[in-house]
Amino acid sequence: xxxxxxxxxxxxxxxxxxxxxxxxxxxxxxxxxxxxxxxxxxxxxxxxxxxxxxxxxxxxxxxxxxxxxxxxxxxxxxxxxxxxxxxxxxxxxxxxxxxxxxxxxxxxxxxxxxxxxxxxxxxxxxxxxxxxxxxxxxxxxxxxxxxxxxxxxxxxxxxxxxxxxxxxxxxxxxxxxxxxxxxxxxxxxxxxxxxxxxxxxxxxxxxxxxxxxxxxxxxxxxxxxxxxxxxxxxxxxxx
Amino acid sequence: xxxxxxxxxxxxxxxxxxxxxxxxxxxxxxxxxxxxxxxxxxxxxxxxxxxxxxxxxxxxxxxxxxxxxxxxxxxxxxxxxxxxxxxxxxxxxxxxxxxxxxxxxxxxxxxxxxxxxxxxxxxxxxxxxxxxxxxxxxxxxxxxxxxxxxxxxxxxxxxxxxxxxxxxxxxxxxxxxxxxxxxxxxxxxxxxxxxxxxxxxxxxxxxxxxxxxxxxxxxxxxxxxxxxxxxxxxxxxxx
Amino acid sequence: xxxxxxxxxxxxxxxxxxxxxxxxxxxxxxxxxxxxxxxxxxxxxxxxxxxxxxxxxxxxxxxxxxxxxxxxxxxxxxxxxxxxxxxxxxxxxxxxxxxxxxxxxxxxxxxxxxxxxxxxxxxxxxxxxxxxxxxxxxxxxxxxxxxxxxxxxxxxxxxxxxxxxxxxxxxxxxxxxxxxxxxxxxxxxxxxxxxxxxxxxxxxxxxxxxxxxxxxxxxxxxxxxxxxxxxxxxxxxxx
Amino acid sequence: xxxxxxxxxxxxxxxxxxxxxxxxxxxxxxxxxxxxxxxxxxxxxxxxxxxxxxxxxxxxxxxxxxxxxxxxxxxxxxxxxxxxxxxxxxxxxxxxxxxxxxxxxxxxxxxxxxxxxxxxxxxxxxxxxxxxxxxxxxxxxxxxxxxxxxxxxxxxxxxxxxxxxxxxxxxxxxxxxxxxxxxxxxxxxxxxxxxxxxxxxxxxxxxxxxxxxxxxxxxxxxxxxxxxxxxxxxxxxxx
Numbered sequence: 001x002x003x004x005x006x007x008x009x010x011x012x013x014x015x016x017x018x019x020x021x022x023x024x025x026x027x028x029x030x031x032x033x034x035x036x037x038x039x040x041x042x043x044x045x046x047x048x049x050x051x052x053x054x055x056x057x058x059x060x061x062x063x064x065x066x067x068x069x070x071x072x073x074x075x076x077x078x079x080x081x082x083x084x085x086x087x088x089x090x091x092x093x094x095x096x097x098x099x100x101x102x103x104x105x106x107x108x109x110x111x112x113x114x115x116x117x118x119x120x121x122x123x124x125x126x127x128x129x130x131x132x133x134x135x136x137x138x139x140x141x142x143x144x145x146x147x148x149x150x151x152x153x154x155x156x157x158x159x160x161x162x163x164x165x166x167x168x169x170x171x172x173x174x175x176x177x178x179x180x181x182x183x184x185x186x187x188x189x190x191x192x193x194x195x196x197x198x199x200x201x202x203x204x205x206x207x208x209x210x211x212x213x214x215x216x217x218x219x220x221x222x223x224x225x226x227x228x229x230x231x232x233x234x235x236x237x238x239x
Numbered sequence: 240x241x242x243x244x245x246x247x248x249x250x251x252x253x254x255x256x257x258x259x260x261x262x263x264x265x266x267x268x269x270x271x272x273x274x275x276x277x278x279x280x281x282x283x284x285x286x287x288x289x290x291x292x293x294x295x296x297x298x299x300x301x302x303x304x305x306x307x308x309x310x311x312x313x314x315x316x317x318x319x320x321x322x323x324x325x326x327x328x329x330x331x332x333x334x335x336x337x338x339x340x341x342x343x344x345x346x347x348x349x350x351x352x353x354x355x356x357x358x359x360x361x362x363x364x365x366x367x368x369x370x371x372x373x374x375x376x377x378x379x380x381x382x383x384x385x386x387x388x389x390x391x392x393x394x395x396x397x398x399x400x401x402x403x404x405x406x407x408x409x410x411x412x413x414x415x416x417x418x419x420x421x422x423x424x425x426x427x428x429x430x431x432x433x434x435x436x437x438x439x440x441x442x443x444x445x446x447x448x449x450x451x452x453x454x455x456x457x458x459x460x461x462x463x464x465x466x467x468x469x470x471x472x473x474x475x476x477x478x
Numbered sequence: 479x480x481x482x483x484x485x486x487x488x489x490x491x492x493x494x495x496x497x498x499x500x501x502x503x504x505x506x507x508x509x510x511x512x513x514x515x516x517x518x519x520x521x522x523x524x525x526x527x528x529x530x531x532x533x534x535x536x537x538x539x540x541x542x543x544x545x546x547x548x549x550x551x552x553x554x555x556x557x558x559x560x561x562x563x564x565x566x567x568x569x570x571x572x573x574x575x576x577x578x579x580x581x582x583x584x585x586x587x588x589x590x591x592x593x594x595x596x597x598x599x600x601x602x603x604x605x606x607x608x609x610x611x612x613x614x615x616x617x618x619x620x621x622x623x624x625x626x627x628x629x630x631x632x633x634x635x636x637x638x639x640x641x642x643x644x645x646x647x648x649x650x651x652x653x654x655x656x657x658x659x660x661x662x663x664x665x666x667x668x669x670x671x672x673x674x675x676x677x678x679x680x681x682x683x684x685x686x687x688x689x690x691x692x693x694x695x696x697x698x699x700x701x702x703x704x705x706x707x708x709x710x711x712x713x714x715x716x717x
Numbered sequence: 718x719x720x721x722x723x724x725x726x727x728x729x730x731x732x733x734x735x736x737x738x739x740x741x742x743x744x745x746x747x748x749x750x751x752x753x754x755x756x757x758x759x760x761x762x763x764x765x766x767x768x769x770x771x772x773x774x775x776x777x778x779x780x781x782x783x784x785x786x787x788x789x790x791x792x793x794x795x796x797x798x799x800x801x802x803x804x805x806x807x808x809x810x811x812x813x814x815x816x817x818x819x820x821x822x823x824x825x826x827x828x829x830x831x832x833x834x835x836x837x838x839x840x841x842x843x844x845x846x847x848x849x850x851x852x853x854x855x856x857x858x859x860x861x862x863x864x865x866x867x868x869x870x871x872x873x874x875x876x877x878x879x880x881x882x883x884x885x886x887x888x889x890x891x892x893x894x895x896x897x898x899x900x901x902x903x904x905x906x907x908x909x910x911x912x913x914x915x916x917x918x919x920x921x922x923x924x925x926x927x928x929x930x931x932x933x934x935x936x937x938x939x940x941x942x943x944x945x946x947x948x949x950x951x952x953x954x955x956x
Binding site for chain 2: 480483493496501504506531533
Binding site: 145146181182185186211218221222223224 | 384385420421424425450457460461462463
């Protein structure tokens with residue numbers, strides 16, 4: 001593991017942006033997988049700004065790594081939790097052509113690892129960490145550690161489900177899909193970013209705690225080329 | 240995982256030999272790590288024969304992956320469990336120059352992963368499996384899954400220790416050293432070979448059973464490029 | 479360069495077969511490019527025999543590297559010089575599914591390097607050498623050394639054209655298509671095989687002569703991972 | 718080739734800095750080779766600033782790619798043209814430990830490619846271009862295109878020699894040493910940077926002119942993963 005502690009959220013965002021730009025600047029097809037959510041908010045602002053000053057990089061393809069289709073009460077899909085987030089923060093502002101966006105869905109998830117493999121694999125993945133230790137949608141209570149990809153039925157046996165369903169404001173989700181640990185272990189460079197005090201205990205557990213199924217991101221330490229970028233606050237509980 | 244089931248022990252040995260030869264035939268420094276023991280007995284006969292017909296491949300270096308120093312009753316080291324085995328079956332008959340043999344010992348084990356890293360990493364590792372599920376010296380009762388390398392004190396709390404000490408015929412061992420799971424996950428191609436009915440249940444547990452600390456080789460499925468070569472008997476319990 | 483001199487044509491064929499099998503035995507999509515012609519005749523016999531004893535390797539895809547469409551006097555394509563040869567010696571006997579065969583043609587050649595790139599690149603290419611120094615269809619008089627792929631109009635300004643057209647027995651070819659040097663330099667492992675006294679001078683020129691446009695295969699020495707396998711006769715002019 | 722045209726020298730320097738930082742941020746030993754000279758002046762200012770804000774990256778080693786020992790009239794070596802330049806602009810201000818700096822000299826140059834190979838190869842090389850088309854010390858009149866490394870005796874048969882000797886102000890150089898084309902083709906990512914109108918014709922010849930021994934950097938197009946970063950002025954002659 002390569003652990004880099006920088007001063008601020010801005011520094012973390014800048015460094016992660018550099019890694020994405022550098023991975024894109026190659027004379028060949030490159031496949032990237034980038035996290036949605038609040039942690040990379042500033043990263044996407046910086047990235048979009050930088051990409052706007054560069055020629056379009058048509059060699060770069062994007063693969064989502066998890067998804068939760070959102071349905072309305074008529075059981076029709078009305079949104080995608082992660083894709084819509086990425087679309088808003090990155091694909092639309094950066095004007096990424098849809099032919100270079102590969103989104104995992106309930107229809108294609110079984111074949112998604114093979115699709116990535118047939119395109120030469122993932123060069124870089126940037127992920128965040130949940131306070132409960134989840135990475136991608138590998139949650140504490142339901143992670144299948146030996147599966148490249150899998151589907152989880154969302155039920156209230158998982159303590160995080162009810163608040164999640166409520167956040168959907170009248171809509172609901174019944175399944176989530178995620179790449180699993182073996183798929184992540186195939187990525188050439190895996191980057192974990194975290195900032196803020198709220199993440200300090202999760203980072204400590206992930207990087208220094210026991211490797212345990214109770215805390216999924218503790219398994220990320222197995223990755224052959226894991227780069228962890230933390231601001232001072234996220235790193236504050238580390239020994 | 241790529242699983243190849245061949246007819247016989249001879250076929251398994253031949254295929255593993257091909258993989259070693261092919262990994263060696265490159266226009267660059269190549270680092271290999273090969274198992275000792277009974278499973279690869281025929282493999283080394285074939286390999287030694289093939290290497291004898293080829294020019295010396297000075298680009299190939301060998302790294303041992305586990306070791307148990309053997310001491311006499313005066314507490315002096317009189318042998319090395321794995322190195323001596325490899326020496327007998329491979330290094331001596333194949334006339335491998337000692338400058339290209341890198342043996343892990345109680346003195347250098349802490350730095351061994353860094354030494355491998357500084358030489359460009361391992362291209363190929365060929366391992367066997369124990370009936371108890373061990374790989375390298377990662378034993379069921381004492382594997383540290385998040386350590387690249389570690390040392391285990393041999394005590395009778397481990398059921399396998401007493402028979403092992405007795406097999407040393409008056410000598411004894413107090414420690415063993417082994418590369419761990421994260422070190423194996425860095426190898427470009429990991430090859431697991433097994434033959435015979437005695438290994439059938441272990442192979443089933445490793446490849447199809449739950450991924451559990453109770454059975455160390457069940458974690459090998461996490462490897463991004465695992466090739467498993469089995470004869471019919473070793474594969475006979477697979478579904 | 480890694481140069482291996484073996485005793486006989488049989489040895490050369492066996493070693494090349496081992497390299498193809500080893501490249502195929504991986505837990506991921508693998509792209510190979512293999513030569514047609516007389517040099518690999520025995521290699522394909524051994525390879526077909528070996529593949530027949532193994533489970534179908536659906537992870538392996540094949541890309542042709544040059545082609546000369548053959549037309550009848552009504553100007554209709556009636557054959558493909560290289561693809562038909564490969565089909566006869568390898569694809570048909572080895573029962574390779576057509577979905578895993580990617581043949582370069584006059585229609586797709588411009589996009590062929592990008593197609594290879596989008597599939598993760600070529601892991602292994604096995605080529606021969608012409609007595610006139612050509613590799614793939616990079617001929618002495620018309621090689622474009624900086625092109626990944628190109629088309630050559632066949633005219634009698636090239637001394638080899640008239641005998642070639644006559645060999646087509648009433649049919650003719652007007653263009654040939656070939657991958658060029660930059661495409662070969664991207665292959666992870668490039669294997670050059672040659673046997674027999676007739677190839678001795680070409681091998682000497684390729685490996686020890688000046689790097690000159692007059693002798694295309696002299697540029698192969700630029701490849702970062704070139705493995706040359708020769709029998710005693712093909713190596714007999716080397717110093 | 719991946720060609721990136723940015724607005725200004727500052728942008729070029731920033732992008733090159735990002736690539737170096739990204740190559741360094743890996744959980745393994747990384748070998749870099751960086752150019753001296755005026756083109757990267759701003760790049761090193763930005764790089765030194767960025768490295769100062771990060772923890773020491775002890776996984777990164779540096780290899781020089783060419784050298785011209787400078788002698789006084791008593792024939793004693795009093796300086797190194799490239800190493801001293803790099804030392805001033807980068808190694809000293811960035812406080813790179815000397816154990817991680819590998820300088821090519823007249824004593825070790827023959828073994829330098831093997832030394833790089835035994836350390837796992839170069840991940841990234843950043844080079845400039847001369848107005849005469851040279852790269853590293855591969856000069857128009859004396860480049861040996863098939864040599865991984867070589868030595869050139871400096872004589873006045875080369876038009877650039879006399880001005881060079883005069884610039885040494887009473888000292889002189891008799892030999893220069895350089896990595897050659899085959900060594901560069903082994904680098905995983907080769908980055909060529911250029912800025913200013915003075916480089917526009919050289920860039921045009923290198924990227925769009927004939928591939929010819931008269932203009933050494935025209936051969937860089939053979940590299941499997943060449944990234945070219947230009948400001949508007951350096952790119953102004955491109956079609």
